[in-house]
Amino acid sequence: MVVFGYRLPGMSSLLIWALVWELVGRSDMSFFVPPLSEVVTTLFSIIGTAAFQKALYETAYAFVAGVFFAVVIGVPTGILMGKNRLIDELLLPWVNIFLSAPLTALVPVLMVLFGFGMKSIIITTTLFAIWIIILNARVGVMQINRSLVEMARSFGATPWDAFTKVYFWAALPEILGGVRIGVIRAVKGVIIGQLLISIVGFGALFELYSNNFLMAHFWAVLLVLFALAFTLSEVLAWMERRLSYYSSKR
Amino acid sequence: MPLLQRLPIRRSLLLKLLSALLVFGAWEIAGRVPVSYAFPTFFESMSALWTLAIEGTLFSAYYDTLKPLVIGIAISAFIGIAVGLWIGLSSWFDWLFSPIFIVMQAAPLAALIPLLVMIYGIGLTSKVFVVCIMAMPVIVLNTAGAVRNTPTNLVEMGQSFLANRVEVITKIIIPAASPVIFSGLRLGVSAGFIGAILAELKITPTGVGDIISYSRSVADYPSMYAAIFSIILLAVLFLNLLERIEVTLFEGNDRGYASD
Amino acid sequence: MAMPQIKPVESGAPEIAVSAKNISKNYGDVEALKDLTLEFPKGQLTSLLGPSGCGKTTLLKIIAGLLEPTSGIVEVNGKAVTGPGPDRAFVFQDFALLPWASVLRNVAFGLELRGVGKSEREDIAAKYIKDVGLGGFEGSFPHELSGGMRQRVGLARALSVDAEVLLMDEPFSAVDEQTRRKFQEDLLSLVQNENKTFIFVTHSIEEAVYVSDQIAILLPRPSRVSDIIRPSDLRTKDVDNIRRDPEYLDTVDRIWALLRTYVE
Numbered sequence: 001m002v003v004f005g006y007r008l009p010g011m012s013s014l015l016i017w018a019l020v021w022e023l024v025g026r027s028d029m030s031f032f033v034p035p036l037s038e039v040v041t042t043l044f045s046i047i048g049t050a051a052f053q054k055a056l057y058e059t060a061y062a063f064v065a066g067v068f069f070a071v072v073i074g075v076p077t078g079i080l081m082g083k084n085r086l087i088d089e090l091l092l093p094w095v096n097i098f099l100s101a102p103l104t105a106l107v108p109v110l111m112v113l114f115g116f117g118m119k120s121i122i123i124t125t126t127l128f129a130i131w132i133i134i135l136n137a138r139v140g141v142m143q144i145n146r147s148l149v150e151m152a153r154s155f156g157a158t159p160w161d162a163f164t165k166v167y168f169w170a171a172l173p174e175i176l177g178g179v180r181i182g183v184i185r186a187v188k189g190v191i192i193g194q195l196l197i198s199i200v201g202f203g204a205l206f207e208l209y210s211n212n213f214l215m216a217h218f219w220a221v222l223l224v225l226f227a228l229a230f231t232l233s234e235v236l237a238w239m240e241r242r243l244s245y246y247s248s249k250r
Numbered sequence: 251m252p253l254l255q256r257l258p259i260r261r262s263l264l265l266k267l268l269s270a271l272l273v274f275g276a277w278e279i280a281g282r283v284p285v286s287y288a289f290p291t292f293f294e295s296m297s298a299l300w301t302l303a304i305e306g307t308l309f310s311a312y313y314d315t316l317k318p319l320v321i322g323i324a325i326s327a328f329i330g331i332a333v334g335l336w337i338g339l340s341s342w343f344d345w346l347f348s349p350i351f352i353v354m355q356a357a358p359l360a361a362l363i364p365l366l367v368m369i370y371g372i373g374l375t376s377k378v379f380v381v382c383i384m385a386m387p388v389i390v391l392n393t394a395g396a397v398r399n400t401p402t403n404l405v406e407m408g409q410s411f412l413a414n415r416v417e418v419i420t421k422i423i424i425p426a427a428s429p430v431i432f433s434g435l436r437l438g439v440s441a442g443f444i445g446a447i448l449a450e451l452k453i454t455p456t457g458v459g460d461i462i463s464y465s466r467s468v469a470d471y472p473s474m475y476a477a478i479f480s481i482i483l484l485a486v487l488f489l490n491l492l493e494r495i496e497v498t499l500f501e502g503n504d505r506g507y508a509s510d
Numbered sequence: 511m512a513m514p515q516i517k518p519v520e521s522g523a524p525e526i527a528v529s530a531k532n533i534s535k536n537y538g539d540v541e542a543l544k545d546l547t548l549e550f551p552k553g554q555l556t557s558l559l560g561p562s563g564c565g566k567t568t569l570l571k572i573i574a575g576l577l578e579p580t581s582g583i584v585e586v587n588g589k590a591v592t593g594p595g596p597d598r599a600f601v602f603q604d605f606a607l608l609p610w611a612s613v614l615r616n617v618a619f620g621l622e623l624r625g626v627g628k629s630e631r632e633d634i635a636a637k638y639i640k641d642v643g644l645g646g647f648e649g650s651f652p653h654e655l656s657g658g659m660r661q662r663v664g665l666a667r668a669l670s671v672d673a674e675v676l677l678m679d680e681p682f683s684a685v686d687e688q689t690r691r692k693f694q695e696d697l698l699s700l701v702q703n704e705n706k707t708f709i710f711v712t713h714s715i716e717e718a719v720y721v722s723d724q725i726a727i728l729l730p731r732p733s734r735v736s737d738i739i740r741p742s743d744l745r746t747k748d749v750d751n752i753r754r755d756p757e758y759l760d761t762v763d764r765i766w767a768l769l770r771t772y773v774e
C-alpha cells in the first residue's frame with residue numbers, strides 16, 4: 001500500500017485496528033469489549049502475578065515438549081518413509097488420515113488414558129504437529145535431485161556419508177518447512193488441549209477469568225497469546241526464507 | 251500384459267489393507283491385554299458403533315453435530331471468498347484486512363471460545379461462530395493469495411485482446427484462482443470439523459460430542475471410542491472426497507506447462 | 511513445402527505500419543530503453559534481435575499498449591497508441607493459454623472479448639485451428655498438448671482476431687528445435703500470404719536472418735538500436751535453400767560480430 005509516495009509497512013494497519021478497538025471499548029457498546037488501553041494496563045498488572053507466570057510456564061513446557069517429540073519422532077519417520085517404499089506404503093495412509101482428521105476428537109481418549117494433566121496436553125500437542133512434519137520430511141527426501149544422489153555415488157560416497165552429507169542437507173528446506181507448519185499447529189494444539197483439560201495453564205486462567213467476568217483480564221491473556229503465536233510464526237517464516245535463499249543456490 | 255498393468259494397483263491396495271489390518275490388529279491386542287481399563291478392543295468398539303447405528307442415536311447425533319458445521323462453513327465460504335477476492339484485488343483493502351487474517355491464521359483461535367460463550371451463550375450461535383473463526387482465515391488467505399498470484403501473462407493476454415477490468419476478473423482471475431480457492435475451502439472444512447467438535451466438547455455436549463462425553467462419564471468406553479472413530483472416519487472420508495473432486499475438476503489447471 | 515517464395519519488389523519506400531519514436535522506459539532506476547526510434551514497414555516481418563535483458567520484451571509490450579513508455583510515442587498507421595487495440599495481436603513466449611479452456615475456446619477467446627457471438631467466433635476459431643494444423647484438437651485442453659502445439663494455439667488465437675500487426679515475443683523459444691524449424695517455415699508463408707505486419711522478437715541470430723525482411727539489432731545498457739539489417743535477396747529464395755545461401759551465412763556472421771562484444 002503506497003500513500004503519498006510512502007510505502008506503508010505490512011502490518012501497520014493493525015494500529016488502525018487497535019484504535020478502532022479503543023474507540024469501541026470506550027463507547028461502551030459492549031460489556032465484553034473493554035478499551036485496549038484498559039486491557040494493556042491490566043496486562044501489565046497481571047503479567048507479574050504467580051498465576052499468570054505459572055500458566056505461561058506450563059504452556060511453554062507442554063508446547064516445547066510436544067514439539068520436541070513431534071520433531072524427534074516425525075523427522076526420522078519421514079526420512080525412513082522417503083527412503084523405503086514398503087514402510088512408506090504402510091504408513092502413508094495413516095499419516096494422511098491423521099493429517100486431516102479432527103484431532104480434537106481424540107483429546108477425550110487421551111484424557112481417560114493419560115489423566116487430566118500435563119501428559120495429555122503434551123501428547124495432544126505432539127499429535128497436532130507430527131503429521132505434517134513426517135509428510136514434509138518424506139517429500140524432502142523423495143524430491144532430492146537424482147543427479148545429486150548419483151553424483152555422491154559416482155564419487156564413491158558410503159551410504160552413511162551419502163546420508164549425512166547429501167540426503168539430510170538436500171531435504172533440509174522441506175524438513176524445516178514442515179517443522180514451521182507443525183509448530184504453528186502445535187500452538188493450536190496446546191491451547192485446545194488446555195481448553196478441554198481446563199485445570200492446567202491458560203485453560204485454567206480462562207476458566208477463572210470468564211467465570212468472574214474479568215473481561216480485561218481475559219483479553220489481556222488473549223493478546224499475549226496471539227502476539228506470541230504470531231511472533232513465533234513470523235520468526236519461523238523468516239528463517240525459512242533465509243534458508244530457501246541458500247538452498248536455491250545449491 | 252493386463253495382469254502386469256493391474257499389479258501395481260493390487261500391490262498398493264493390498265498394502266493398504268495390510269496396513270489397516272496391522273493397526274486394527276494392534277488395537278485389538280492392546281485392548282485384550284488390556285493396556286488400560288479405558289482401552290476397549292477394536293471389536294468391542296465396532297460392535298458399540300453398530301449398536302449406536304441400529305438404535306439411531308448415531309444419526310440424530312450427526313444431525314446435531316453437522317448443523318453448526320454446515321451453517322458455519324457456508325457462512326465462512328461466502329464471506330471468506332468475497333473478502334479474499336477483495337483483498338486480492340485491492341491493495342488498500344489488502345493493507346487494511348490482510349494483517350487481521352494473518353494473525354488469525356497463526357493464533358490459537360480456540361482461546362476465543364470462552365468469550366463467545368459469554369457473549370452468545372451455549373446455543374447454536376456460539377457453535378457456528380467457533381466453526382467460522384476456525385474456517386474463515388484459511389479461506390480468506392487462500393483466496394487472496396490465489397488472486398494475487400494470477401499469472402501476469404494471462405492477465406496481459408486478456409488486456410492485449412481488449413478485455414476490460416470486469417472481464418479480466420471474471421474470465422481470467424477467478425477461473426485461474428479457483429483451484430486454490432477450492433483447496434482453501436477444503437482446508438476450511440478441515441478446520442471447521444475441529445471447531446465443531448471442540449464446540450461440542452467445550453461448550454455444551456450435543457451430538458457426537460454428547461455421546462463421547464456421556465459414555466465417558468458412565469465408563470462406557472466402547473461407545474466413546476466408537477463415536478470418536480466414526481467422526482474421524484466421516485471427516486477423513488469427506489475431505490478425501492473433496493480432494494478427489496478438486497483433482498478432477500481442475501485437472502491440468504495447476505500443472506506447470508509453460509515450458510516442457 | 512518447397513514453394514518458391516517470390517515477393518514483388520516494392521517500388522520506392524515501403525509504407526510504415528508501426529513507428530516507435532524516441533521511446534524511453536525506466537523501471538525505477540533501471541533504464542530499460544533509452545530514446546529508441548524504429549520503424550516497421552507494412553506487410554513485412556521485422557525482427558528485434560539482441561541479448562537477453564536488452565529490452566526487447568519491453569519494447570514489444572509498449573507497442574502492444576500493455577506498458578506505458580516513460581517518454582516517447584508509438585504510432586500504428588499514424589495513430590498514437592494509448593493502450594491495447596484491435597489493430598494489434600500478441601503471441602506470447604509462454605503461450606498464455608487458459609488452462610481451464612479447450613483449444614476452441616482459447617482460440618476464440620480474443621473474439622469472445624470483442625463480443626463476437628458464440629457460433630460465429632467458434633466458426634472463425636475452427637478455421638484458424640485448421641490453418642495452423644491443429645484440426646481435430648478443438649476439444650483438447652492445453653495440458654494435453656505438446657509445447658509446439660500450444661504455441662500453434664496461441665498463434666491461431668492471434669490470427670483469429672484479424673489484427674493488422676502481429677507481435678510475437680520469442681514465440682518459438684519454448685519449443686524443440688525440429689518444431690521450431692517447421693514454425694519458421696510456416697511463418698515465412700504466413701508473412702507471404704497474410705497481408706500483416708509482423709514484429710518478431712528473438713535472441714537467435716539464425717532465426718532472425720532466416721525469417722526477417724528487416725532485423726533491428728538492439729544493444730543493452732541502455733538499450734538502443736545499433737543497426738538495421740535488411741537481408742535483401744533472401745526473401746526471393748526458396749525456403750529450402752536459404753540456410754545454404756552465402757548472403758544468409760554472411761549476414762549471420764556480420765550480426766555475430768556486432769553482438770559478440772556484449773556477451774560475457
Ligand SMILES: Nc1ncnc2c1ncn2[C@@H]1O[C@H](COP(=O)(O)OP(=O)(O)O)[C@@H](O)[C@H]1O
Binds near residue numbers: 567
Ligand atoms: N517489471 C520490471 N521491473 C523492473 N525491471 C524490469 C521489469 N521488466 C524488465 N525489467 C528490466 O528491464 C530490462 C529489459 O527487460 P526485457 O524487456 O524483459 O528484456 P528482453 O526481453 O530483451 O530479455 C532488463 O534489465 C530487466 O531486468
Ligand SMILES: [Mg+2]
Binds near residue numbers: 566567568
Ligand atoms: Mg524477453
